[in-house]
Amino acid sequence: MIILLVEDDAILAQQAITFLENEGIEVDYARSLAQAKGICVGQHYDAIILDINLPDGTGLSLAQQWRDTNTAPILFLTARSALEDKLAAFAAGALDYLTKPFALEELVIRIKLLAKKHSCEATHFNLDTLSIDLEAKIIKRAQRTIILSPQQWTLVALLLRHSPAPVSKEMIINTVWPDQDVNNNMYKSLLTRLRTNLTKDDEVELLHTLKKQGVALRLAND
């Protein structure tokens, strides 16, 4: 699941991004209308969070522009709670509306609800003959379903989120075993187990370790 966040308040944006990413939601971030327009071309989003008051104009105009080309549901964010503002937002095609200040938890819930109807395929990834649905927890290699352990799932999700970039050993350890004593062997075992699960026979290797840099989930080892 990937969303677009357009917000000029850098602090708020950063908090929101951290929170959303902790929930497994990928976030593209723009801090102005112009930037947003540049970022979103050719990109599919499951939802859009749009601040109304932006440095170079109002989010409403952007929403109206998008309504034709982009079907992603829009949630407006603003400090203004007057009725006419809300009505204008809904008229511009908003599917939801939050007034600042708000709790990040609520934002996440509402975003997830919005995206649910729209996403369908959004949590689905393909890599070579490997297909992964993070939401449904379904992973297949060349048609055959693979069963992953809990630890392996968290690892796959992590690797996938960064793919094709490598993820450092330190980060993997912190993600899979948060607040826990971990020794190097646990880490090594997990990797072997995931590897043997993902590749049968002479299938292409998808887990590449780059010495001293970490592990990457990708096609070729460059």
Place this chain on the structure above:
Amino acid sequence: MIILLVEDDAILAQQAITFLENEGIEVDYARSLAQAKGICVGQHYDAIILDINLPDGTGLSLAQQWRDTNTAPILFLTARSALEDKLAAFAAGALDYLTKPFALEELVIRIKLLAKKHSCEATHFNLDTLSIDLEAKIIKRAQRTIILSPQQWTLVALLLRHSPAPVSKEMIINTVWPDQDVNNNMYKSLLTRLRTNLTKDDEVELLHTLKKQGVALRLAND
């Protein structure tokens, strides 16, 4: 378009009804939980507006009961704006939430949006030789009708709503036994009972548990 309004404040209710009907929305009205339960049997609604604080209990419990058979989207209405109240409401299956005081214009907009999304959702599902009709509460496996206990219905409805994604044990427990002390055995028993009900002889297993992640209703190789 017809909706159900459950609200004990008669003045507010009357205002809302007038407003909604002016918008061409038909409204069934109940002022208590008991009354609501009586009214809604066998009736189809495009959306439900539910006050949380009602004379004879909380709207949350009603929402949870309804989730089995009624797929209508629920908008909660309440004077309480605390985060935990909102989270509880969303956990109970709310799709939207408005805190009093609110503008009737906004209520109408949000109700229309909810109903619109809902109108394209199905209440009938097929999975392998299993067929489920949530509204009619009929479930069949390979032509033969299956009789499920109340608990089993809630569980099936829950699983179906998320299928093919797994539902966590925690969520199942909160849904089947809201606000109750639950031990792990009750959960385990419910699952075996549902399982033995759904699959006779050598039929395909449809309930799959993913260790540490929950239970999913799906075909094995989905």
Place this chain on the structure above:
DNA sequence: CTATACTGTTACCTTTAAGTTACCATTACT
């Protein structure tokens, strides 16, 4: 009032995820 069904409870069994150990392979650096 009896029979039936639902659900909580207990006891027991099976499966497996994951930590541990030991050993091998590869790379890198003095």
Place this chain on the structure above:
DNA sequence: AGTAATGGTAACTTAAAGGTAACAGTATAG
């Protein structure tokens, strides 16, 4: 070349999670 350091694999072990069956109290229906 020799020796750390790093990464990879296989095999063993066990605590925990999941699964089943049987019993009992309670509610429900006829």
